[in-house]
Amino acid sequence: MAIATGLGELRNGLVVAAADAVVAVGGSWGTLSEVALALRTGKPVVVVGGWDVRGPGPGETFLRAASAEEAVDAVEAALAESSPGGG
Numbered sequence: 001m002a003i004a005t006g007l008g009e010l011r012n013g014l015v016v017a018a019a020d021a022v023v024a025v026g027g028s029w030g031t032l033s034e035v036a037l038a039l040r041t042g043k044p045v046v047v048v049g050g051w052d053v054r055g056p057g058p059g060e061t062f063l064r065a066a067s068a069e070e071a072v073d074a075v076e077a078a079l080a081e082s083s084p085g086g087g
Contacts, residue, residue: 012030045062
């Protein structure tokens with residue numbers, strides 16, 4: 001699916017809304033907003049480098065990965081756990 005660019009911060013919300021999970025690589029304020037939006041909507045978040053934050057509520061945290069391969073494995077595991085019959 002193509003996501004329009006040139007939309008400022010609105011693009012971050014569209015990216016998160018279209019995603020099953022979010023992988024954040026490094027990043028700055030825009031990446032942090034995507035991480036926060038994903039956590040608020042209950043989507044799995046995996047961070048490779050970059051931000052280290054925790055939300056105020058249970059489950060409002062993200063997984064860390066040291067590589068792209070680890071990030072993909074973490075996303076697959078989180079999605080399998082959250083699917084009906086998973087976990």
